[in-house]
Amino acid sequence: MFKNNxxxxxxxxxxxxxxxTFLVAVTINFFLPRLGTANPVDIIxxxxxxxxxxxxxxxxxxxxxxxxxxxxxxxQGELLRDEAGKPVKTSNIKQFGRYLVMxxxxxxxxxxxxYPKKVTEIIKDALxxxxxxxxxxxxxxxxxxxxxxxxxxxxxxxxxxIFFPVALAISSIPFFAFGMLLVYVFAINLGWFPxxxxxxxxxxxxxxxxxxKSAAYFYVLPFLSIFLILAGGQAIGMRSxxxxxxxxxxxxxxxxxxxxxxxxxxxxFRNAMLPQLTGLALSLGSMIGGALITxxxxxxxxxxxxxxxxVQGNDYPLIQGCTLLVxxxxxxxxxxxxxxxxxxxxxxRAGNQMGGx
Amino acid sequence: xKLLMNLLKSPSFLLGAGLFFLTILFAVVGPLVYHIDLNTTxxxxxxxxxxxxxxxxxxxxxxxxxxxxxxxxxxYVGFLAGTIATVVGTFLGVYAGFKGGWIDDIINLVTNLFxxxxxxxVLILISSSLKDGRSxxxxxxxxxxxxxxxxxRAVRAQSASLKSxxxxxxxxxxxxxxxxxxxxxxxxxxASYVFMVFILQVASGILSEASISMIGLGPYETVSLGTILNxxxxxxxxxxxxxxxxxxxxxxxxxxxxxxxxxxxxxxxxFNPRLRK
Numbered sequence: 001m002f003k004n005n006x007x008x009x010x011x012x013x014x015x016x017x018x019x020x021t022f023l024v025a026v027t028i029n030f031f032l033p034r035l036g037t038a039n040p041v042d043i044i045x046x047x048x049x050x051x052x053x054x055x056x057x058x059x060x061x062x063x064x065x066x067x068x069x070x071x072x073x074x075x076q077g078e079l080l081r082d083e084a085g086k087p088v089k090t091s092n093i094k095q096f097g098r099y100l101v102m103x104x105x106x107x108x109x110x111x112x113x114x115y116p117k118k119v120t121e122i123i124k125d126a127l128x129x130x131x132x133x134x135x136x137x138x139x140x141x142x143x144x145x146x147x148x149x150x151x152x153x154x155x156x157x158x159x160x161x162i163f164f165p166v167a168l169a170i171s172s173i174p175f176f177a178f179g180m181l182l183v184y185v186f187a188i189n190l191g192w193f194p195x196x197x198x199x200x201x202x203x204x205x206x207x208x209x210x211x212x213k214s215a216a217y218f219y220v221l222p223f224l225s226i227f228l229i230l231a232g233g234q235a236i237g238m239r240s241x242x243x244x245x246x247x248x249x250x251x252x253x254x255x256x257x258x259x260x261x262x263x264x265x266x267x268x269f270r271n272a273m274l275p276q277l278t279g280l281a282l283s284l285g286s287m288i289g290g291a292l293i294t295x296x297x298x299x300x301x302x303x304x305x306x307x308x309x310x311v312q313g314n315d316y317p318l319i320q321g322c323t324l325l326v327x328x329x330x331x332x333x334x335x336x337x338x339x340x341x342x343x344x345x346x347x348x349r350a351g352n353q354m355g356g357x
Numbered sequence: 358x359k360l361l362m363n364l365l366k367s368p369s370f371l372l373g374a375g376l377f378f379l380t381i382l383f384a385v386v387g388p389l390v391y392h393i394d395l396n397t398t399x400x401x402x403x404x405x406x407x408x409x410x411x412x413x414x415x416x417x418x419x420x421x422x423x424x425x426x427x428x429x430x431x432x433y434v435g436f437l438a439g440t441i442a443t444v445v446g447t448f449l450g451v452y453a454g455f456k457g458g459w460i461d462d463i464i465n466l467v468t469n470l471f472x473x474x475x476x477x478x479v480l481i482l483i484s485s486s487l488k489d490g491r492s493x494x495x496x497x498x499x500x501x502x503x504x505x506x507x508x509x510r511a512v513r514a515q516s517a518s519l520k521s522x523x524x525x526x527x528x529x530x531x532x533x534x535x536x537x538x539x540x541x542x543x544x545x546x547x548a549s550y551v552f553m554v555f556i557l558q559v560a561s562g563i564l565s566e567a568s569i570s571m572i573g574l575g576p577y578e579t580v581s582l583g584t585i586l587n588x589x590x591x592x593x594x595x596x597x598x599x600x601x602x603x604x605x606x607x608x609x610x611x612x613x614x615x616x617x618x619x620x621x622x623x624x625x626x627x628f629n630p631r632l633r634k
């Protein structure tokens with residue numbers, strides 16, 4: 001069936017590839033934090049152990065060790081001990097096996113900081129904010145940036161001479177720097193928009209009009225700070241792609257035939273867009289990373305903020321949960337773009353290898 | 358030589374190089390002409406006056422002194438990360454592109470894997486596990502080791518396209534080994550390209566350091582532009598409108614990155630005549 005349907009074959013190829021990437025990502029996610037010497041239980045004990053005597057502290061430590069799956073347990077749920085009476089540590093490989101099983105069951109462990117809250121619960125609260133901020137921003141930024149870039153390439157002249165340096169300047173501003181600037185000017189100095197948060201402090205998240213209004217109001221600055229930089233960067237890429245395509249024979253030919261300008265622009269856009277889509281797929285990771293930092297600047301109640309608090313409080317399960325989720329989101333986004341390329345690029349549909357790989 | 362002359366004729370290259378030269382000057386000459394003292398403290402968040410031209414930070418340290426030493430650290434991390442990323446990436450890319458076959462497939466697979474897994478995430482994971490002893494060098498190393506994929510990908514395509522040129526075949530007939538061919542007959546052709554990649558890698562190294570320091574995973578007990586921003590963010594500088602605590606540092610980062618981007622695009626314009634018109 002795949003032989004007759006190259007698009008389907010392409011998609012299943014990509015899916016298999018992304019699954020492999022996912023496995024590598026999970027492995028990295030598990031082993032990298034264990035490179036260091038910091039023992040998560042020591043950290044949490046420093047927080048809960050104060051005020052307890054040694055015996056009680058020891059009991060508590062052992063119950064935590066058990067809970068986080070760091071020690072061996074027998075069938076009755078009791079700790080296995082060596083001769084010295086110390087609990088037997090689970091090997092890293094075994095821990096990894098458990099971690100994998102837990103991941104596939106959708107269990108990312110328990111947060112240290114907000115014990116006994118589950119990591120998945122915290123992420124579930126944060127994720128909608130991040131998605132609501134990033135998906136529209138990236139899509140609109142890409143579309144607007146590319147349209148402007150194509151226009152600049154086609155028109156050149158004064159429009160291009162003003163537009164290009166401005167776009168270049170904007171796209172080289174780091175996300176966080178631009179965010180800070182916007183907060184300082186529009187929130188602190190002018191007071192037009194709120195400086196931090198995702199909604200007014202006296203509201204509780206709900207599906208009401210007042211809440212949506214408040215959320216929209218708080219949305220403006222974070223949106224702008226990501227959108228403008230993104231659009232600028234895309235416009236620059238599209239501009240050079242467009243200029244390149246303008247020099248090709250098919251465009252010259254189309255012009256000589258006297259085909260209408262708008263139609264030539266369409267040809268140009270379509271051909272220059274594919275490398276731009278591939279470029280989008282490649283830079284999604286850094287875009288999302290940058291946008292997460294923007295969330296931190298604005299104290300936006302999304303994943304960025306969750307990562308920030310987790311890092312500041314050494315909350316390893318939460319850090320790991322967030323990083324895994326970010327990675328998975330980037331993979332899903334990439335996969336989506338790849339499928340889109342599959343549908344838009346006739347070469348892929350014809351069953352050829354993707355250009356440039 | 359002719360390329361260099363062409364570059365010097367391009368106004369945007371001059372702008373970029375000039376700006377970059379200014380920041381280097383600030384970092385190198387700064388400590389010689391300006392007295393840097395990060396231990397003496399005055400009042401916290403003093404506004405700019407005649408003694409402290411850019412005010413003081415939350416601990417009462419002179420912002421200008423902080424900026425000079427922060428810029429030095431950031432440039433160091435940027436160049437270290439950029440060099441590692443470019444060297445590793447160029448080596449793997451050139452080799453994979455030239456060799457082709459299963460070696461190419463494997464290197465390509467690994468490159469694409471790590472391109473998709475966000476660098477930011479890997480940085481967070483490594484940095485958060487190394488609580489003590491996060492030195493500038495270590496951070497630069499980590500950044501370099503996570504960003505080489507970009508150079509590898511870019512260089513591989515170039516190397517693969519050179520592989521079938523006649524002079525390579527001639528070299529092979531004359532009994533040149535793979536290594537000789539790579540160094541003598543492929544690298545010179547893509548040197549300008551590698552240099553452009555290097556510039557972008559330095560810029561991304563500086564940005565990565567700033568981002569990772571900003572969330573509090575930066576170098577330990579060292580001032581960098583990122584840690585200045587982290588201090589400012591943690592101590593309510595933004596909410597209190599203490600602009601001198603974060604604005605100069607962001608301005609410097611933006612200026613370096615902008616300068617490097619401008620250098621890169623102007624070089625692209627010179628090397629790719631179609632863009633010039």
